[in-house]
Amino acid sequence: MEKLRYALFTGCTAKQSTPEQYMSTMAVAEKLNIELVELTEASCCGASHLQDYDDFLSLVLNARNIAYAEKHGLTMVTICNTCQLNTAMTKHRLDNDADLKARVNEKLAEVGLEYKGTSLITHFLYAIIDDIGLDKIAEMVVTPLSQFNIAPFYGCHNIRPSELQNETHNKAENPYNPTSLDDLIIACGGKNVDYDEKNKCCGFHAELQAPKTAAILTGNAIAGAMDNNADWMVTPCPLCHLKLDTQTHHASEAIGRDVALPVLHMQQMLGLALGCDQNLLGMKHHLTKVDFV
Amino acid sequence: MNLEQELTKRKKELMSTHKITTQKVNFKVFRFNADEDYLPYYEDYTMEVTSEEVVLDIMNRIKWDYDGSFSYRRSCRHGICGACAIKVNGRSTLACKESMTTMIEYFGNEMTIEPLSTKRAIKDMIIDKGDFWKKHEAVTPYVVDEIDETPESENLLSPAEANALNDADLCIQCGACHYACPVVEVNEDFMGPAAFAAAYRFEADVRDGDVSRLTDVNQMGSGVWDCVKCFECAEVCPKDVNPIEKITQLHNMLFQQGKAESNVATRHAVGFEKSIKKNGVLDEGGLVLYSEMAGIVKHVPVALKMFSKGKIVPPWGIVKSENLDEIQKLVKSSSTVKF
Structure with a gap:
């Protein structure tokens, strides 16, 4: 190729x-x-x-x-x-x-x-789907993530406003039922978890101005993934990642329930499946421990 | 060919290209009567749905063919009155405007029909929209002006002045965006995207002389600064009002008119310019410090953990953008507002 x-x-x-x-x-x-x-x-x-x-x-x-x-x-x-x-x-x-x-x-x-x-x-998510293709990516997988239930977290700014977003890649993404990240999980051999919060907001952009609102949204997202038996979450957005990975204490306080899951960037998930050297994937930089690798 | 033959021919052509299709859809419908029921429940209906139908047709069929007590609001059937907004699979939608073909494309053949807000349900699809109207009223949603009781001519707007409303006047107050907004859901004080679109509509009107409206939307906790920028409102609006764009324009007006007070939200927006001017890229820690000032203290516990994981770069470690002089020149020449 x-x-x-x-x-x-x-x-x-x-x-x-x-x-x-x-x-x-x-x-x-x-x-x-x-x-x-x-x-x-x-x-x-x-x-x-x-x-x-x-x-x-x-x-x-x-x-x-x-x-x-x-x-x-x-x-x-x-x-x-x-x-x-x-x-x-x-x-x-x-x-x-x-x-x-x-x-x-x-x-x-x-x-x-x-x-x-x-x-x-x-x-990057759509670039590799459009230009390499999910079938080809699946063929390149050397370590299928078959033992994991993985919850996709899409992040608002990749799916809304859909009219704009769908100008930027080939296959139209439905903002109410997005599939690209689910498809990538499946291509990596994992089991995609369906839950209500997968296309919702993590609250990042109001973290300083409206910390309580932001923390509730983060808490709801992690809780949704946990309640649907996710082993971990994956996201294409580093800002969602920061919220879901580093703000679990505030999120737990805000929704009155302890919530935390390992959260991977989509590149890290793909890297695990493609057999990248794990030292190159930087899991040690996470606050919520990635304990399954 | 005479006119009648021509019309018959065209009708045949149209019939051959436009096929009406039918398919089976399972509906799970929210049912609740606040006078009788302790908890809501869902009723199942399976129907053959034609490609010509809209969501309102389905609600009519439930009422007319299955259960006369099924309740919902409807009036104009033309996307004007805003009465029939409900949620299909969690998506706010104007029932009379939304085609079932689109809904099937979006969600397949399993659909859940619910009111805009289940926690505000009174009977089935009918909700208490009191919070929506209260917040709408709070932005003075009308032109405030000294009216000459015996005017000699009409008070005309130029096309440019009318365009400045930026379609905010198309809002029909259906509530679709309000009840799709995640902030409205968790913060009962937040005025919501529809109220902000209305505020913009009248602020942008050259005839308006109201002095309190911008101050009303400038409050922390209830005003524009608490928006999480999720774009749910823009996505859902059946009239393409794009409320989040109006929220941005209200932010702009607050800065342009010098009404943006120095607080964590305004400094957070301005802080990006400061950081870009200095480094090209953002200094993340510097931005939080500039925004929070003494409030930075509450971030220290998480910041220490982040630091220990190599997630915080000190100011001297930031790799600045190459050709920073270009960026600095552009910030100087392209800035349109001062804080």
Whole structure:
């Protein structure tokens, strides 16, 4: 198979609070014969908060990030749901509003860049499903995860708003009944757990402003997975991961019940199934112990 | 070919391309009568459903063919009155507008029909929507203006001024977004996406002179800052009002009009600009510190655990974006607001 090449927008979290996500992305890419060209010039996407303060600045900065992917002539791959939403939303708005695009490009011209709209933007989860295929991934599995009940946690910003999200990958995802992550679990040989909270919000974006709300949502998500006999959870989003992995104490307090499950990044789950060296998957960085490896 | 022949031909063509199909669907329907029942229960109905039907047709058939006591609200049948909003498999939907074909595509042949909020049920699909209306009322959902009682001409809006409402005026107050919002579910003070869309609709109206509305949505606990950004409201709205976009625009208005007070929520938004200006990338710890100020103390126990697991990078360890000068230049030249 020909080597796949993508421009990788790591986002900030993978380089700071979820180093295991960056590590496992690289390990899995190597197994899958993917070359990731890291966009080291990229800035923070604003994480859906900068636009609350200054929408135009948020557009300019995200357009600059995309412009670097365009310079490489590559599809931009994200590994964070919120980076995906902010970047794809910027592309959608600029591609559908010539005046806005011109205003943004006027600014980018000051630093010798231009947003053209030539690069696709997709999350790593959908990139591998579209470009490699679940059947092919299943064939590459060397350690099937057959003894595990795995609860998928999709994360809002990969599935909503569906009209935008479904522009970024081939097979339409139903936000009320998403299947991509379930399909990946099955391809890895695991048993996917169905539960009501799999497509719900983890509360991350209100953690500082509305800590009680955020903690209840986190608690409900973990409790839903536990009540359906999940051995562990898996997510494509490092922000959901932070919430589900590091905030179990607050979550338990908020819902009046002890909740905790190991939570893996989708890259870590895939890495286990593909036989990556476990030291490269960074499980030691988790707060909720990954005790089954 | 005369007109009659032409019409017959077209009708035949249409009939040959447009096939009405039928399939069996099992419905699990929420039943509850607050006057008689201690707990709600679910009744099963199996029906042959045609591709032409909408969800409201199914509710009518339950009432007309199976159980005359089955209760729900309905009125216009044209997606205007907003009375018939219910939930199908957990998804808020306007029953008269939602085609069964779409529902079958979404959920297959097993469907659960429930009121918008089971905990607010009075009888079957009918809920007490009092909280919705109270919160709607709280945003002064009308134009406040000194009216000249004997005007000499109409008070016209330019097309640009009308466009500034950004379709927020399409809201029919059906409650679909309100009861899909996870924050409304867990925080009874939160005003909710429909109230915020209404607040935006009147704030964006050039005729409006109300001075309290933005302050009303600016409160911590009940206002726009408690939104979790899940996009459930945008996904579910049957009129494409996109309430979360209006929430963002209210945030923008608060900053632009200098009404955003310095608190953890506003500093959290502004902190991203500060961090980007300094590093290109985010300084996660720095952002929490800037946002929380003295409140940082409550994060220390988790932060220590994260530090021990290599999850916290100190300020001097942050790898800044390459070509940081470009980012700094753009932040300077593209900023549109000050805090």
